[in-house]
Amino acid sequence: MAKITFDENNAVFALDIGTRTVIGLVVEPKGGQMKILAQAMVEHQSRAMLDGQIHDIPRVTEAVLKVKSALEKKLKAPLKKVAIAAAGRSLKTCRCRVDQELVEDLEIEAIMIHALELLGVQRAQELLAEEALPGDEEKFYCVGHSVVGYYLNDYPIANLEGHRGKKISAEVLATFLPASVVNSLYAVLARVGLEPLCLTLEPIAASEVVIPEQLRLLNLALVDVGAGTTDIAISRDGTITAYGMVPTAGDEITELIVENLMVDFMTAEQIKRSLGQGGNIQYQDVLGIKATVNCAEIIKMIEPAVENLAAEIAGHVLELNGQTPPKSVMCVGGGSQLPSLVEKIAHKLGLLPQRVVIRNRSHINCLSDTRSKDLTGPEGVTVAGIAALAAKKRGQNFITVTVNGRPFTLFNTGHLTVLQALSRLNFNPRELLGRHGKDLQFTLNGKPKTVYGQLAKPAAITVNGRPAHLKTLLQDGDVILVEKAINGRDATAKVGDFLEGAAAGHQQLCLLNGKPADPEQLIASGDVLEIAVLQANEHNREFSMPEVNREVLPAAESFAAGRRPAAAPADQVSITVLVNGRTVVMTGKKEYILIDIFNYYDLDPGQAKGKVSIMRNGHAAEYTELLQDGDVIEISW
Structure with a gap:
């Protein structure tokens, strides 16, 4: 022998x-x-x-x-x-589907997919716990899981990475043994x-x-x-x-x-x-x-x-x-x-x-x-x-690691990762991936404008004090620290953020959704912001609006016409109004709106302080209001 x-x-x-x-x-x-x-x-x-x-x-x-x-x-x-x-x-197996809402048009990264899988494993473990009889506190350990399928906006897809969408989903099959x-x-x-x-x-x-x-x-x-x-x-x-x-x-x-x-x-x-x-x-x-x-x-x-x-x-x-x-x-x-x-x-x-x-x-x-x-x-x-x-699986034995100060033993499959270690703990996978701040979308001078929200700060993972990620392989004795992700702040903007420095003899007027706006006023998604630059005529110092600025405004005259019955055809007329105690004669048009007075009235930019206030016949007025002969206009700050 x-x-x-x-x-x-x-x-x-x-x-x-x-x-x-x-x-x-x-x-x-x-x-x-x-x-x-x-x-x-x-x-x-x-x-x-x-x-x-x-x-x-x-x-x-x-x-x-x-x-x-x-x-x-x-x-x-x-x-x-x-x-x-x-x-x-x-042996117990559990099959479940989990969903994760995303900010639209955000590119899907590997960390999002891993967090989704971890969410599936934890959901499967929750389902096992829900099936337990009252008083049964038996714990189950996941000995393996596989992804049956991925979904992007509820449509099946082979690989989520690199795509964009509003929602990602995964169907996970997890296998458990009782402790x-x-x-x-x-x-x-x-x-x-x-x-x-x-x-x-x-x-x-x-x-x-x-x-x-x-x-x-x-x-x-x-x-x-x-x-x-x-x-x-x-x-x-x-x-x-x-x-x-x-x-x-x-x-x-x-x-x-x-x-x-x-x-x-x-x-x-x-x-x-x-x-x-x-x-x-x-x-x-x-x-x-x-x-x-x-x-x-x-x-x-x-x-x-x-x-x-x-x-x-x-x-x-x-x-x-x-x-x-x-x-x-x-x-x-x-x-x-x-x-x-x-x-x-x-x-x-x-x-x-x-x-x-x-x-x-x-x-x-x-x-x-x-x-x-x-x-x-x-x-x-x-x-x-x-x-x-x-x-x-030679050399793939049991190892002990520490996660956020908590030691525990895992079976080493030879490719044991941080993700698998976290799946053994009650770690909320949503804490691995922060939410980006919402973008602010509005219209500025007739064109779409977007102010982007703050990007989220993803979870910070270190292994033995060195930067790591969810796919980092673990060895016996490794110390893992996971700092929760931080959500990004939603985008905010004020009217004044879009006011450029006016040259001498110029004044900027702001309309937010058709109403005079203070520079400190906040803008909301869907708002319409219009900024007009008024400049003085070199000869008579009366302020006029250049054609280019009329183009960036939402066609004030057309806007006003849409809010009143159409006028019958007529010859050009003249009206006389009183502006801050000064008589102003307006000529050359069939009709006039409030903003037209700045083509005739000499406005001193040096007096501008804070929010502009315009009164017509003792009442707050809008720039698109139709003027009548004899109107009394008061402009102040």
């Missing part, structure tokens, strides 16, 4: 803590293959685990310690780190002096070696029949598209044997495992009476239960696969060896019998040196899958 050379830096220890057994496997990955260095199996001496979950930590610890000690004896070296898997029964499941696994490992190297799910591990990536273009189903649960995975289009679980498995058959033969659970397990050998089975019942039973009798006795298990498995496979049967079903796990189970699954799915098969270690291409006769059957597949996943 070749001497075993163990190097903990180039070896993987995998542990399958199952409902009936604990299986340990140590392999040496090399060149895409895994060489088996040592393996051991111990059976629980009591029902310390039910339905794939640890119920009795001390008894499970005892079984794990036996496996660890047996492996260390073979390797002549201590084992410190281990890859483990959690049962699919505890109690993870904590119980860690508690067992801590008691035997092991550190977690890799955590995965049992159906994911089995899929790694039974349906490798090169087979996932086919529509296949993996069925892992254990003692407490039956895990299911579906592949198609190059990926695993769904995971599921049937809450019945081999233990239900064992319990039926217990009831009918009056034996204890361990004796019933031994009888069940002997059914494939045929012939007679001798046993002793709980009363101490020895008896003999033929395998055919037991098979007939358990057939209804096997039929029910096959029906549940087939029904769940169809549900996960869109109510259509897959091309083939691959069965693993000790329970898959139940007499006639695979035949019944094939019948219920409408598949040929040869399309539903049992896979054992001889079908695992990446596993070399399988000469050992131990654990070569379907019961040894899942632990090999755990080892294969750990080998693929």
Whole structure:
């Protein structure tokens, strides 16, 4: 026998803590293959685990310690780190859609998309909490998420980055495990002096070696029949598209044997495992009476239960696969060896019998040196899958990081980012992305004018005191600080912001929505601001409005005409008005409006102080009012 050379830096220890057994496997990955260095199996001496979950930590610890000690004896070296898997029964998935309103015409950046995904994960976690029964305070940890689709203004889109719109959305599929499941696994490992190297799910591990990536273009189903649960995975289009679980498995058959033969659970397990050998089975019942039973009798006795298990498995496979049967079903796990189970699954799915098969270690291409006769059957597949996943993710272990002063432990997938770390906390993703201030849009002298709001200050992220971002990769011991984003201020403007310095002999008049405006008056979105520059005539010092300034005003005369009945055609008329006590004769037009007086009245710009006030016949007047002969006008500041 070749001497075993163990190097903990180039070896993987995998542990399958199952409902009936604990299986340990140590392999040496090399060149895409895994060489088996040592393996051991111990059976629980009591029902310390039910339905794939640890119920009795001390008894499970005892079984794990036996496996660890047996492996260390073979390797002549201590084992410190281990890859483990959690049962699919505890798996919860949640699919939800989240929306984020944006400032229109704002380019979508990567940080917005990441914040949206984080919002989706947190929303999924909230939905799980809402589904919890009153008094149930079980916490769930997200072990992974994927984006099913993005939306821009409610239309599907492949990639949001670089686009512009009013709303972005994402449909997120998040996967969770309850804290109690993870904590119980860690508690067992801590008691035997092991550190977690890799955590995965049992159906994911089995899929790694039974349906490798090169087979996932086919529509296949993996069925892992254990003692407490039956895990299911579906592949198609190059990926695993769904995971599921049937809450019945081999233990239900064992319990039926217990009831009918009056034996204890361990004796019933031994009888069940002997059914494939045929012939007679001798046993002793709980009363101490020895008896003999033929395998055919037991098979007939358990057939209804096997039929029910096959029906549940087939029904769940169809549900996960869109109510259509897959091309083939691959069965693993000790329970898959139940007499006639695979035949019944094939019948219920409408598949040929040869399309539903049992896979054992001889079908695992990446596993070399399988000469050992131990654990070569379907019961040894899942632990090999755990080892294969750990080998693929070598060096990706658990790390401890600190976020805003709070330390916590995360499983390192090898690409653990700040975004993933924040998703484990109750961190509000809206605090990562501030809101830009609203723009102010109005009309200035007949042309659109925009005053832009203040840009938001995005969240400031540092890792170990250095600037970072949501995609920054993390390492063990990293210290993360996140300062909340600051919203930008909305744009504001006053009338006076658009008054330019008037030259000597010039005066500026302001109309805001057709009314005289003070320079300190605030402008609102949709307002119409008109500014006229009045200049003195070189000969008579009377102020006149240049044609260019009439053009920038909203055609005051036309505006006034629109507010009164159209005048009947007439010859030019003259009117006389009194302006600040001075008589002014206005000639050359059919009619006159108030603003026309500045073509005749000598206004002293040096007297202008503050807001202009114009009274007509004792009442406040607008520049577009129609003048009548004899009107009394008073102009003041």
